[in-house]
Amino acid sequence: MTQITLIAATGASLPEPRQNRHLIGGTWTGSANLLDRVSPSHGVVVSRSAVGTAADTEAAIAAARAAFDDGRWSGLSAKARAAVLHRVADLIEANVERFALIETLESGKPITQSRGEIAGAADLWRYAAGLGRDITGDSHNTLGPDMLATVLKEPIGVVSIITPWNFPFWILSQKLPFALAAGCTCVVKPSEFTPSTTAMLGELLIEAGLPAGVVNIVLGTGTPVGSLMSSHPAVDMVTFTGSTAVGKLISRTASDTLKKVALELGGKNPQVIFPDADLEAAADAVVFGVYFNVGQCCNSGSRIIVHEDIAEAFIARVVDLSRQVAFGDPLSPDTQVGAIVTPEHNARIHGYVQAAVAAGARVALGGAALPVPGLGAQFYQPTVICDVTPDMAIARDEVFGPVLSVLTFRTLDQALSLVNDASYGLSAGVWSENVHTCLAFARGAQAGTIWTNTWMDGFPEVPFGGMKQSGQGREIGRQGLEEFLEIKSLVLRIGRTRAPWVKTRPA
Structure with a gap:
């Protein structure tokens, strides 16, 4: 698609x-x-x-x-x-x-x-x-x-x-x-x-x-x-x-x-979305987090962990917003997703997507390189991968491209287990209107930066760095x-x- x-x-x-x-x-x-x-x-x-x-x-x-x-x-x-x-x-x-x-x-x-x-x-x-x-x-x-x-x-x-x-x-x-x-x-x-x-x-x-x-x-x-x-x-x-x-x-x-x-x-940074969150704001932040800088960002929100009760509707909204992301010539002021840095990296990104599909994941959007008229083929279209399991490489490795992996959870403890089941610990995010949920998540997540009801806001005054690898x-x-x-x-x-x-x- x-x-x-x-x-x-x-x-x-x-x-x-x-x-x-x-x-x-x-x-x-x-x-x-x-x-x-x-x-x-x-x-x-x-x-x-x-x-x-x-x-x-x-x-x-x-x-x-x-x-x-x-x-x-x-x-x-x-x-x-x-x-x-x-x-x-x-x-x-x-x-x-x-x-x-x-x-x-x-x-x-x-x-x-x-x-x-x-x-x-x-x-x-x-x-x-x-x-x-x-x-x-x-x-x-x-x-x-x-x-x-x-x-x-x-x-x-x-x-x-x-x-x-x-x-x-x-x-x-x-x-x-x-x-x-x-x-x-x-x-x-x-x-x-x-x-x-x-x-x-x-x-x-x-x-x-x-x-x-x-x-x-x-x-x-x-x-x-x-x-x-x-x-x-x-x-x-x-x-x-x-x-x-x-x-x-x-x-x-x-x-x-x-x-x-x-x-x-590196990072394999998760955003966890609870049912009581502002889902419209969360969906917009997820799309920004994975496609900003063509997804070639150590802070990329490249995996989301969505509560099972809202997963289907939330994924549909993310896919709809992803289709509206302006993709193409980076010299246009309207473009939001540009080119991949090298052909080799483009192929590496696609290799992760193909491996996920072979392992049982489903491509909800994108999933391939897409030439831009008048420019060439060194572009990878915005991609959303569903039915991802924690053992898949696309859920664990830093893909470093415009590719979003979607996992689901039922409880806070399960969400934290998925968040921390990674060799990386750069950043993590939580979306909930319940301050107790947000604080419990912030204390339990193993990451150098925790964003609450936002993503990738940074300030010169606030230190940045990671845990683990x-x-x-x-x-x-x-x-x-x-x-x-x-x-x-x-x-x-x-x-x-x-x-x-x-x-x-x-x-």
Whole structure:
């Protein structure tokens, strides 16, 4: 069944391919090899990027190390650092349209969502700037009349930042401004699929007055760039967003030097719908949750757990709303679901759907790739899969596409059992008008974020991160800043009151 709302090619004129280079020690640097990024939606080369080598990565790490050790950034006052971050935020807001266009062409996401991502990231930079001015420690003045101790918080040092392709600018902005606000220096590697907005941010950092070497950008692939950024002894911390499999590899690699690792990984995020919920609002949130960013989102609400008494009617409403979701050319302002990032990923998504059907699940809507007139076949239509059982891969694995799995339950305990029967624990949601039900669910669900009668509302003030195999550490919020700080205890004796340990004998 392919009854959906289709947006054909708009015929918009496309820019010339963007040329991206590394930023190392304040200097833009090319490479002998270049990597072309073909737009998943439009099938043309939209960017051509330098391919980083081990030597490039070593140079970037050395530049970050030197910049940290000489204090050109960490030695500034928090006020001075915040001023730079605020200027970056202003420049981001002045360049939203330029950044959004290249991000849509590289990723395939709808242009309206790219605009929201870029504009919203400016708020993260401003919030981090303010937090950086309020880093405080503790003092202990009850240790005795001759003792005083203080607990200091200092920047951890050189941070490697490795970001994914699905939200290349937003996720970078969940990490980089907080690391900078803490006083760290950084080496950044974006995904080779979506490198441009990171390189463009490098231009804004220079314009904002960030000292050379404080942020270095190396383009390229996981090997050698990402692996060296994770293993190098001059790096003090790695923060990574991506798949759980790669996150585990980074943890193993980083363990040889015992550097700190922060990971934001996969999710198989459930929404549980009780009969007393506002079902119209819940259905709309379910559709948003699974199709936003083409379903290529770690927070995607990719499985719903619906009470048996309302399951049939609720699924019918979700299917009806799914048909009305605008699907097609991501350059149209009306489009809500765009292209899949690569042909291989498109095939992977379809493989999960086929396996579910073979195991007895039923396709209520979609279930196949669907070419968009004038653009091509790298699109997967909004899909709803019913009669899913908890043992099916589509109910347990992160499909990372516009595919919704539907399960049912009878009791709260059964719902929580289904929610927690997963290796992931990133986020979960509950829909009910009963506050007792919502609180019991929030306490019982094993997830880093619990949404109640909403989905995917986020704020710079509220930390984000997962439990179990969804990661470790937190991003944004005060806790996100503290990930980049090291604790140092300072113990002072007041006056010469220490009794000698060695008892001297008379000569």
